[in-house]
Amino acid sequence: MTDPAFLTASELASFIKSKQLSPVELTTHFLNRIQTFDSDLHTYITPLPDLALQQAKEAEDEIMRGEYKGPLHGIPMGIKDNYDTKGIRTTVGSGLFAHSVPEKNATAVDKLLGAGGIMLGKQNMHELAAGSTGTNPFFGTTRNPWNRKYMPGGSSSGGTTSLAAGLATVATGTDTFGSIRLPASMCGVYGLKPTYGLVSTYGVFPTAWSLDTAGPMARSVSDLALMLNHMAGYDPNDPASLKVEIPDYTENLNKEMNGITIGVPAYYLEGLDPEVEKLFQNAIKALQHLGAEVREIEVPELSMSTFAGYLTVTGEASALHHEWLQTHSELYSADIRSFFLAGSLTNSPQYVKAQQARRRMVKGIQEAFKEVDIMLGPTIPIRTPAFRENWLDQNLHVVKECLPFTAPVNLTGIPGLSVPMGFNSRGLPAGMQFMGNHLSESLLLQVGSMWEKINPLSIKLARA
Amino acid sequence: MIDEAFIRQGLYVQGLPVYTTDIPYIQNLLLTMNQAQTSLHVFPHLNMEVPVTVVDKEVIR
Numbered sequence: 001m002t003d004p005a006f007l008t009a010s011e012l013a014s015f016i017k018s019k020q021l022s023p024v025e026l027t028t029h030f031l032n033r034i035q036t037f038d039s040d041l042h043t044y045i046t047p048l049p050d051l052a053l054q055q056a057k058e059a060e061d062e063i064m065r066g067e068y069k070g071p072l073h074g075i076p077m078g079i080k081d082n083y084d085t086k087g088i089r090t091t092v093g094s095g096l097f098a099h100s101v102p103e104k105n106a107t108a109v110d111k112l113l114g115a116g117g118i119m120l121g122k123q124n125m126h127e128l129a130a131g132s133t134g135t136n137p138f139f140g141t142t143r144n145p146w147n148r149k150y151m152p153g154g155s156s157s158g159g160t161t162s163l164a165a166g167l168a169t170v171a172t173g174t175d176t177f178g179s180i181r182l183p184a185s186m187c188g189v190y191g192l193k194p195t196y197g198l199v200s201t202y203g204v205f206p207t208a209w210s211l212d213t214a215g216p217m218a219r220s221v222s223d224l225a226l227m228l229n230h231m232a233g234y235d236p237n238d239p240a241s242l243k244v245e246i247p248d249y250t251e252n253l254n255k256e257m258n259g260i261t262i263g264v265p266a267y268y269l270e271g272l273d274p275e276v277e278k279l280f281q282n283a284i285k286a287l288q289h290l291g292a293e294v295r296e297i298e299v300p301e302l303s304m305s306t307f308a309g310y311l312t313v314t315g316e317a318s319a320l321h322h323e324w325l326q327t328h329s330e331l332y333s334a335d336i337r338s339f340f341l342a343g344s345l346t347n348s349p350q351y352v353k354a355q356q357a358r359r360r361m362v363k364g365i366q367e368a369f370k371e372v373d374i375m376l377g378p379t380i381p382i383r384t385p386a387f388r389e390n391w392l393d394q395n396l397h398v399v400k401e402c403l404p405f406t407a408p409v410n411l412t413g414i415p416g417l418s419v420p421m422g423f424n425s426r427g428l429p430a431g432m433q434f435m436g437n438h439l440s441e442s443l444l445l446q447v448g449s450m451w452e453k454i455n456p457l458s459i460k461l462a463r464a
Numbered sequence: 465m466i467d468e469a470f471i472r473q474g475l476y477v478q479g480l481p482v483y484t485t486d487i488p489y490i491q492n493l494l495l496t497m498n499q500a501q502t503s504l505h506v507f508p509h510l511n512m513e514v515p516v517t518v519v520d521k522e523v524i525r
Contacts, residue, residue, distance in 0.1 A: 210516070300506065307500035314493070322478075329481035337481075338489035345474045345494060353504065355515030360507055362516070396489055400496055 005033055005166035008220040009227075012169060013071035016063065023063070023074030027056035027118050030076045034120065034167050040148065042140035043162040045081050045091055047121035052076065055118045062116070071226050073116030078159050078168035081122040082129050083109050083214070084203035092205045093125040093155070095138045095331040096324060106203025107235045108172060108214050115230045120168055123158030127336050129174055129207040130317060131155060132182055132398045135391045137333050144186060146428050149386045151398075153183030159217045160187035170227055171217045176207040177313055177399075178380075178406025180215050181418035185379035185431025188420045188457065190448065191217040192224045195438050196413035197242040199228075200235030208316035209240075210355075211410040219457055221419070221448040225249035228441060244439060252446035258291035260447060261372045262434075267302040268377025268405065279422040279430050280378050283455075287376075290450055297372060301364030302408050304357040309407035311354035314343025335392040339399075362412045369437040374447060379418045379431040380405050409435055417444040419451050466494045 004012060004026055015021035031049045038044055059074040079085060082092045084102035091097050105113070113119065124142045126134055134142040134157030142157035144150040145165040152161045159171030160183040173180035175193035184191030192215045199214040206212055216227035228249045235241040264284065272280065284294050318325075318340045321332075325344075329337060368375060380402040388394045409416035414435055421432040434451075436444045471490050475482050504510055 303503045303506065307497065307503055310493070310497045310500060314497075322480075325481065326479045329483075334483065334486055334489065337483070338486045338493060341475060341480060341486065342490045342493035342497070344478055344480055345471060345490070346497065350497075350501070352515050353501075353510070355517060356510050356513040357504060357507075358516040359513040360510055392489070396492065 003166065004029060006219070007169070008218070008223050009071060009075045009169050010220060010222045012075060016074045017068055019063065023056040023059040023118065024053065026074065027052050027076050027120070030120055030167065037165060037167060040143065041145060041161055041165055041167070042124055042142045043158040043165065043167050044078070044121040045093070045124050045139045045158070046089055048088065048119055052118050052120050059116050059118065069116040072112065072230060074118060075116070075169050076118045076120045077112060078120055078123040078162050078171040079109060080156055080159055080172050080174060081125055082174055082205040083172055085109055085119070085122065088122060090122065090205070091139065092129065093127045093136055093139060096328055098138060102203070104203060107200035107237060108231050109203065111230045112172070112227070123162060123171060125156060125158055126154030127333055129155040129176060129179055129205070130336050130339055131395045132178065132402055133391065133395045134183065135395060144384065144428065146188065147426070150384050150428055151186065151387055153186035153384070155179035156183050156191070156217060160184050160189050160191065163187065163189040163217060163219050170223050173215055173217045174204060174207070175213045175215060175410065176211045177309055177403050177410055180217055181379050181416055181431070181433055182402055182406055184217055184418040186384045186429065188429025188431070189217060189219055190221055190224055191215070191418045192228065192441070192444070193409055193416045194228065194232065194441055195242070195415045197240045198439065198441070199231045200233070200238040200241050202235050202237040206320060208313045210316060211312060213410065221445055221452050222250060222253055225253060225445050247442055249442055249445055252442045253449040254453070255446050256291060257287070257447060257450050260292045260374070262287060262292050262294045263297035263368055263372030263375050264294065265297055265299040265302055265368070265375055265377060267299060269296070272378060272381045273383050275383055275424045276378050276381060276430055279424070280432060283421045283432055286454055287451070290454065294376070297368055299364050299368045301361045304361060305408045305411060306404045308354040308357040308361065308411050309403050311346055311350055312358070312411065314339060315346055315351040315354070318343030333392065335395040339396070358411045361408065365412050365414065374440070374443060375435040377405060377433060377435070379433045383424050383426070383430070384428040409433070414438055415441050415444055417448045419448050420455065420457060422455070466491045
């Protein structure tokens, strides 16, 4: 058997269900790996070895009694540290909340633990989920597992790095302007930003309410589907929660791509790093070989993404943090503080104008989805950068370069699936994102699973 | 470039901290937003759009 640390949940589930693999042994294996590798990678803020072993023991007892709950039963997972966990500190990656201990679990945490998941720990993230590099002056900067000199991306940096390094089987993330898809792209794993409101954000610390989305991250598309099966669903505690029927997201996995039309907005072909462009063009050819029709389309409204993205994120975040900034400004790092303070200097008409731009963007993409089934673009236009000495400046620079590619999905509320598309000349992964109409997660996962078949995840470096 | 005095005064009147080292970052961010606003000019009837807002279903119930 391959090292279980690098098997997918779907693969592990069959061993666990048939009692060939003990959840306690599996969890112990992950905890040992975390102890060995995490002092360097910084993927966990709060590892939870005792709790994880206790949960694993309970799972094992249940399975031995014949009470198998399903494919997440006994699966070790990482929980991003902006999801509330009862009695366990939830820092949001911030000095401001370094000692905050919630009284309740976030709804998504309850659902995953209810499915039998084993919580290995609370995972590192860019401070307050408001940055894209994974630097964290409070709890240690997460390193890219493919090369420690490079950034892992953020804000869900701990989750994606732990997946690539075999320190968790699946992980949770949040995505306000790319925080699931961007680090998934830089670490070479899969990340799904679901339709706004499909997964409850109750108990997830906000970054910008109207954009915040919780979602799964994994080493396979099928694992994303397994997680979404549990994470999705109506929650009366979340005012934005959608009351819709939840399908079985594994149902369409590995179905052929014949007849599927993929549109590449011209917007996503501008300003690409030459290596990203080459990988993306190769990916388009591969998708055509799989039977998809791929063509360039025009969605001019996407050009408003930078304005609407910045105004919405900084405006909402500055409102949320206004009093804390007045009283505890020293507990913010300068990049995040500047990001939020800039929002304080914008005005209400500008914010409302951004929301009008979002309405027009939604209309624009709805028109596009009359022509094509899904849209496709590189997840980010740049190669994964090495850490620079001036990380404050670098974070704001990376946000500026990447937000135009990631924010359209958040601004319009549609789902986006980031998948690995290859490696650049420095041996670092690059990703592309499939974007679908609202509630088209099944279609995205279908296309993603077919892509995964011809472009399976590489784990050679991460294992070393 | 956005005037430094505007930033200092804008923060001060809101009771927000003014760190001299933050000013260049804030200037840069505001410049990015102002430049990005020019993208709206291509859409002359944007002002007729109903803004996207957080819909609170508590209100609908």
